[in-house]
Amino acid sequence: xxxxxxxxxxxxxxxxxxxxxxxxxxxxxxxxxxxxxxxxxxxxxxxxxxxxxxxxxxxxxxxxxxxxxxxxxxxxxxxxxxxxxxxxxxxxxxxxxxxxxxxxxxxxxxxx
Amino acid sequence: xxxxxxxxxxxxxxxxxxxxxxxxxxxxxxxxxxxxxxxxxxxxxxxxxxxxxxxxxxxxxxxxxxxxxxxxxxxxxxxxxxxxxxxxxxxxxxxxxxxxxxxxxxxxxxxxx
Numbered sequence: 001x002x003x004x005x006x007x008x009x010x011x012x013x014x015x016x017x018x019x020x021x022x023x024x025x026x027x028x029x030x031x032x033x034x035x036x037x038x039x040x041x042x043x044x045x046x047x048x049x050x051x052x053x054x055x056x057x058x059x060x061x062x063x064x065x066x067x068x069x070x071x072x073x074x075x076x077x078x079x080x081x082x083x084x085x086x087x088x089x090x091x092x093x094x095x096x097x098x099x100x101x102x103x104x105x106x107x108x109x110x111x112x
Numbered sequence: 113x114x115x116x117x118x119x120x121x122x123x124x125x126x127x128x129x130x131x132x133x134x135x136x137x138x139x140x141x142x143x144x145x146x147x148x149x150x151x152x153x154x155x156x157x158x159x160x161x162x163x164x165x166x167x168x169x170x171x172x173x174x175x176x177x178x179x180x181x182x183x184x185x186x187x188x189x190x191x192x193x194x195x196x197x198x199x200x201x202x203x204x205x206x207x208x209x210x211x212x213x214x215x216x217x218x219x220x221x222x223x224x225x
Contacts, residue, residue, distance in 0.1 A: 009152075032212050034212050034213065041218075041219075042218060042219070043116075043202050043204070043216030043217050043218050043219055044155070044202070044216050045215075045216065046213055046214070046215075049212070049213070089154060089155065091212070093211070093212040098143065098160070098162055098168075098211050099145070099157060099160060099170070099211065100211070100212050100214070102154040102155040102156075103154055104152075104153055104154040105153075105154050
């Protein structure tokens, strides 16, 4: 059973546009949601994260919007740059089981 | 300097052979993880460990063993490699008080022929 789901599987935007990546989850005990960014040939790296007590988290051009009631969140990348082209993974964790659950990722391509 | 290193970076193995993938971290982290990534898919947890000399099964442990001889080192062992184990393998580490913030190594690309 997939604990974390992401859509779309792939997304192409033009430079300067806002990219919106979606994520949903099943387990209501999840309370921490990190997003990881992975460039080709590299390991994933933590990009931004949010706790379930918040509904929004900003870090520069990256913003997470969180809807606890619907068990959904989204990552908005404003003013997208070609250097943002990567795969983005939504993940989720609860406080008790020492691990996180990853979605299958969204592959983002930003065209110049 | 890279805090999580993996060796080898790539390997070709024969079906039925033994493969050992190694991971070393200098983060002084308690937690270490082994993930598998298949093309176009996310990260699936194979084994993890939160203390030396102890390992835990993840979501897909069948066909894999893990060994944590020290805090810094964590190995993944394929006793009898199979074609279906062709994938990229990532090691990660995290602190005990924030296991959701994981630091990944560069990955090992394993091809089983």
